[in-house]
Amino acid sequence: MTTLDDVLALQTSSNVLYAPDIKPVTESLIVDTSASTGTLSVSLYNSTQSSNVYAYITGLAINNNSALFLLESDGATAYYPSNPTSNGTALSANCAIALGAPGSTTTVTIPYIAGGRIWFCVGSTLTFLLNPGSSGAGLVEPSVSNTSDPNYNLSWDFCEFTYNSSQLYANITYVDFVCLPIALTLTSTTGTVSHVSGMPSDGLTTVCNNLIAQNNTDGAGWDQLVVTNNGSNLRALSPTQGIVFNSSLFENYWTDYVNDVWAQYVSTPLNVDTQASWGIMTGNTSSDLTSLAFSCGSFPKPSAADIFSASTGAFAPQATNTAELLNIGARLDAAFNRSTLLIDANQPEGEVVSTYYQNSSTNHYARIVHAANLDNRGYCFPYDDVTPDGGVDQSGFVSDPTPANFRVTVGGGNASVKRDVFPTRNRGRAGTQARSMMKRSVSWAEDVKDPIVVEDIDRDLEKGEHPKLLNELVTPSGGFKLPASIERYLAPHLAKLQASPFYINRLLPFMAFIHQLIVSILSISIRTIVSRVFIVAFFFLFYFLGLLPHGSDGATQRRVLESSIVAANNGTVLLQGI
Structure with missing residues (x-):
C-alpha cells in the first residue's frame, strides 16, 4: 500500500508516477463545488528561437481522488488515463500543448495538482506511456538515464509545482540534469511578484564548458557529465545520474575530505541545528574513528554516491530514531555538498553562502550550475533547500497563498535578474513548531492547519513535509472568478503587460504604493x-x-x-x- 510520499519518491527514482493507494485523510474534505473552483491561469512563454516547442502538464489531481492527471492539448481539458492492461501503453489523448512562435504566450488552466510538473521539449513532442498500477494508471515519464527511452536524444526539461487551496509552490530543478533554461514568475492577487531567473539562453553551454574546465583542473571525471548529440551539447547530468552510467565515477572523490572531517570532530563538537523539536544535536567522531556519533544514533563515513544522492548508505533511513537521524543527515549532506564542514562546526546556522563550494573537494556540478543562473538559485542536489534561519533561499522557488497568474518561461531569451530574498523566521526550538528543510520531490504532510506564506516556509526533511507539498489537501477556499471565456481572453494580454518594462519598473511600484496607502488608511480603527x-x-x-x-x-x-x-x-x- 503506497502513500503520497511513496509514489513521489518512486517518481524520482524510477520516472513513473502512480496514484497513491492510501489517500491523504484530508482528501475526503474536498468538494469541487463548481467548474471554476480551484483553477489557476498558467502562462507558458516561448523564449526560445524555435517555433516547434511543446509543453506537457502532469501530476495527481487533488480533487479527483489523487488520480493521475494530464492536461490535453487544448490547455483546458483534464485527461485521466484508464488503467491499462500492459506496460508501455500509449496515451489515448493528445497532451502536447503547442507554444507557438518565439515571443508568444500560451495560456492554460490547471486544477489543484500534487506532484505537478510542467515539461518542455524543443523541436519535437515527448513520449509518455502508461503502466498498470494497483490504484490506477502509472505515467512513464521521460528519462535521462535510459538510453532506450524514445525521449533520450531530445532537448527537454521540466519544473516542479504544487497548486492547492493553500498556495502555489513551484521550483526549477537541476537535481538530475541541466538542459533548457526555465524561469518562473508568480503574481499574486495583491500584485506581489515573485521571480526565479533561471539561466540565460546559453546557460547549458556555460555549464558544459565549466564542467570540462573543472575536469582539466582535477581530473575527477566532471567532463563525463556532459552529454552530446551529433556534436552538440544535449544536457549536463548531475553526479548521481553520471554514476548511473559509470559506477566508478567519483568513487574516491570525497575520501580525503571525509577523513579530514572525521579527524576534525574527534575533539571538536559538531553542532547540528535540527530546526525542529529536537533542537541542537551535538556529535563527535566515535572512539574507533568509524562513525560520527550523536546521542540518537550515528553516521558511518559516506561514499561519493551517498553524498551526491543523499539517500543511500550513510544517509539512508535508519531503523531507530529514523526521523531525527534523517533530519540531521540532511544538514550533514548539504554541508558535504557545499564543503563547509571543515570551516563551520555549527550547521546550518553558521553557514554563509559566500563560503559554499570553496574547498577543492566540493560538488562542482552544484557550484557551476548555481553560478550559471542569473540569480544563483535552483535545486542542484536533493537538500539544496537546507538554509540557516534567516538565510537566503538557494533552491529557486516561488510561493504565494493567493496566486493570480503563474508565468513559466522556457528558453532564457528574456531571462532577467530579479532576486527574491525569502528570509526565514526562527519559530522556536524544542516543544514548538520550527522551520526545517525537505528533500526535493517528497510529499506534503497532512497537517494543514496553517497555510504557508513566503516569509515563513515550513519544510521537514524527516517527516515528508515539503513547501510545494505542504497544506495540499485542504478544503478549497471560495473566491470571485471571472467567467472562463473572459479569463482566456484577458490572460494573454495580462501576461504581456506583466512582462513589459513599463509594468515592472513603473506600474508595479505605483500599484504597490497605492495598495500600501489603502492598507494604512483602512488599518485606522x-x-x-x-x-x-x-x-x-x-x-x-x-x-x-x-x-x-x-x-x-x-x-x-x-x-x-x-x-x-x-x-x-x-x-x-x-x-x-x-
Whole structure:
C-alpha cells in the first residue's frame, strides 16, 4: 500500500508516477463545488528561437481522488488515463500543448495538482506511456538515464509545482540534469511578484564548458557529465545520474575530505541545528574513528554516491530514531555538498553562502550550475533547500497563498535578474513548531492547519513535509472568478503587460504604493477616527460658545483645551502645542 510520499519518491527514482493507494485523510474534505473552483491561469512563454516547442502538464489531481492527471492539448481539458492492461501503453489523448512562435504566450488552466510538473521539449513532442498500477494508471515519464527511452536524444526539461487551496509552490530543478533554461514568475492577487531567473539562453553551454574546465583542473571525471548529440551539447547530468552510467565515477572523490572531517570532530563538537523539536544535536567522531556519533544514533563515513544522492548508505533511513537521524543527515549532506564542514562546526546556522563550494573537494556540478543562473538559485542536489534561519533561499522557488497568474518561461531569451530574498523566521526550538528543510520531490504532510506564506516556509526533511507539498489537501477556499471565456481572453494580454518594462519598473511600484496607502488608511480603527472627530468638535464648540479666550492669553487657552481633552478621557498629546 503506497502513500503520497511513496509514489513521489518512486517518481524520482524510477520516472513513473502512480496514484497513491492510501489517500491523504484530508482528501475526503474536498468538494469541487463548481467548474471554476480551484483553477489557476498558467502562462507558458516561448523564449526560445524555435517555433516547434511543446509543453506537457502532469501530476495527481487533488480533487479527483489523487488520480493521475494530464492536461490535453487544448490547455483546458483534464485527461485521466484508464488503467491499462500492459506496460508501455500509449496515451489515448493528445497532451502536447503547442507554444507557438518565439515571443508568444500560451495560456492554460490547471486544477489543484500534487506532484505537478510542467515539461518542455524543443523541436519535437515527448513520449509518455502508461503502466498498470494497483490504484490506477502509472505515467512513464521521460528519462535521462535510459538510453532506450524514445525521449533520450531530445532537448527537454521540466519544473516542479504544487497548486492547492493553500498556495502555489513551484521550483526549477537541476537535481538530475541541466538542459533548457526555465524561469518562473508568480503574481499574486495583491500584485506581489515573485521571480526565479533561471539561466540565460546559453546557460547549458556555460555549464558544459565549466564542467570540462573543472575536469582539466582535477581530473575527477566532471567532463563525463556532459552529454552530446551529433556534436552538440544535449544536457549536463548531475553526479548521481553520471554514476548511473559509470559506477566508478567519483568513487574516491570525497575520501580525503571525509577523513579530514572525521579527524576534525574527534575533539571538536559538531553542532547540528535540527530546526525542529529536537533542537541542537551535538556529535563527535566515535572512539574507533568509524562513525560520527550523536546521542540518537550515528553516521558511518559516506561514499561519493551517498553524498551526491543523499539517500543511500550513510544517509539512508535508519531503523531507530529514523526521523531525527534523517533530519540531521540532511544538514550533514548539504554541508558535504557545499564543503563547509571543515570551516563551520555549527550547521546550518553558521553557514554563509559566500563560503559554499570553496574547498577543492566540493560538488562542482552544484557550484557551476548555481553560478550559471542569473540569480544563483535552483535545486542542484536533493537538500539544496537546507538554509540557516534567516538565510537566503538557494533552491529557486516561488510561493504565494493567493496566486493570480503563474508565468513559466522556457528558453532564457528574456531571462532577467530579479532576486527574491525569502528570509526565514526562527519559530522556536524544542516543544514548538520550527522551520526545517525537505528533500526535493517528497510529499506534503497532512497537517494543514496553517497555510504557508513566503516569509515563513515550513519544510521537514524527516517527516515528508515539503513547501510545494505542504497544506495540499485542504478544503478549497471560495473566491470571485471571472467567467472562463473572459479569463482566456484577458490572460494573454495580462501576461504581456506583466512582462513589459513599463509594468515592472513603473506600474508595479505605483500599484504597490497605492495598495500600501489603502492598507494604512483602512488599518485606522473606527475608535481612533471617532476620538479624533470628537476632539475637533469639542474644540469648535468651546470656541464658538466663547469658552475659549479670543485674546492673546495663549497659556489660558492651552490649559482650557487640555482640561477638555482630559474630560473627554482621551490621552492624545497632539494639541498640546497649540
